Amino acid sequence: MKLQKLLWKRFMQVVRGVFIGGVFIGFFSYAMFQGGFVSWFLFYSSTILVILLLLYAAIPLGSFHVTREMGEDARVSGSELTVTVVIRRKFPFPFLYLHVNDHFDEHLKKQMAANTWKTIFYPSFKRELEFTYTAPQIRRGEYFWYGIELRTSDMFGLFDKYKFVPLEETILVYPNYHEIERWSAYEKNDTETRLSSFDYIEDFTSVAGAREYVPGDKLTSIDWKITARSAKLMTKEFEEYIGENLFIVLNNHLPDADHDTLEAHEQGIELVTSIVMYAHRRRLKVGLNTLGNGTHSFPLESGADHQKRLVHHLAKIHGEPGGSFSARLKGIEDRFPQNTTVIIVSTEVTDDMLKRVQLYLSRRMKIYFCLMDRDGKTDKWEERRFAELRKMGAEVYLLSGGNIDHAIPAYAGD
Numbered sequence: 001m002k003l004q005k006l007l008w009k010r011f012m013q014v015v016r017g018v019f020i021g022g023v024f025i026g027f028f029s030y031a032m033f034q035g036g037f038v039s040w041f042l043f044y045s046s047t048i049l050v051i052l053l054l055l056y057a058a059i060p061l062g063s064f065h066v067t068r069e070m071g072e073d074a075r076v077s078g079s080e081l082t083v084t085v086v087i088r089r090k091f092p093f094p095f096l097y098l099h100v101n102d103h104f105d106e107h108l109k110k111q112m113a114a115n116t117w118k119t120i121f122y123p124s125f126k127r128e129l130e131f132t133y134t135a136p137q138i139r140r141g142e143y144f145w146y147g148i149e150l151r152t153s154d155m156f157g158l159f160d161k162y163k164f165v166p167l168e169e170t171i172l173v174y175p176n177y178h179e180i181e182r183w184s185a186y187e188k189n190d191t192e193t194r195l196s197s198f199d200y201i202e203d204f205t206s207v208a209g210a211r212e213y214v215p216g217d218k219l220t221s222i223d224w225k226i227t228a229r230s231a232k233l234m235t236k237e238f239e240e241y242i243g244e245n246l247f248i249v250l251n252n253h254l255p256d257a258d259h260d261t262l263e264a265h266e267q268g269i270e271l272v273t274s275i276v277m278y279a280h281r282r283r284l285k286v287g288l289n290t291l292g293n294g295t296h297s298f299p300l301e302s303g304a305d306h307q308k309r310l311v312h313h314l315a316k317i318h319g320e321p322g323g324s325f326s327a328r329l330k331g332i333e334d335r336f337p338q339n340t341t342v343i344i345v346s347t348e349v350t351d352d353m354l355k356r357v358q359l360y361l362s363r364r365m366k367i368y369f370c371l372m373d374r375d376g377k378t379d380k381w382e383e384r385r386f387a388e389l390r391k392m393g394a395e396v397y398l399l400s401g402g403n404i405d406h407a408i409p410a411y412a413g414d
Contacts, residue, residue, distance in 0.1 A: 251346035252292030270402025326352035
């Protein structure tokens, strides 16, 4: 197919050359046989046009040097992105027109006014040409630029000149976040959050009581003496240690692909980013699991490098319609560290999710469940499940944005 196109292109070039030569010879013959001012005027005029056509055909577009200027290669969602394309040429030979088209991601084009990334330069002797286009509020994500297309032609459209200049660039737009001021997921008082290593070991190893075994409990925690007396499998309960640990689980499965659901998921990512930044500012350990068609896990750590890894990951993920969040959640629950506050962020709440949270609460885990509001599309069943979570003992929040300080603790009327 490529060979056929190349042969056809060569054939058309020959045809056009023969046509121009025929026109030139025709005018010359007319001037020689007819004579007079008019005939020679036509011949000289056609000669000038033929020379211009030959120059258009001879001068390659490779003499253009193209650059793209975007400023920083990382920015925050909602900021303005301005791109400037600069075209420099060695010879100021005038062209009839020069069509310039910047090629990049389609989902970025949807955020901009139509065709602003294209322009046409008309005849000019300038050695440097430039144009600018803008994305007024760029959204979170990773964006790729591939190259710049240059196209021109002569006044008759006989010789089309085309060149694609590879110019690959990438920018990463980080999710926006909100400063968390009033919310605290783990703190009780200063003495509890500043335990010494000895106090931690003493509290962790002191048995507070026993309860009935729940599937998923560690076998090493089974109290065999009480099990023998009660004829039930019983497990030990230890003194609770309030540690500086936050473990975030983000539901990357979406109930549908509606605009409101996608917006709610974006707000959920903003919320997770806000918690990560909060933990970094307070020097807390924070872990993250994003559960979609694949599972991305980050262990409990602290520090600037860990915070950058988390935010970098949150900038690149995309919501995935369909799938089972509960099944993914069940697959990672053995990774939940001891004495950690688990924060679940989701755009929906299902019966299966309700059962998983009930199981975690039975293990005396501290659960925060953040439900992102899909612009009032939460149905009555979800409202009931949400209220049930609160009755079970989970801290529940309904959020219409990514700021947990503005969260509604429960549905009105519950």
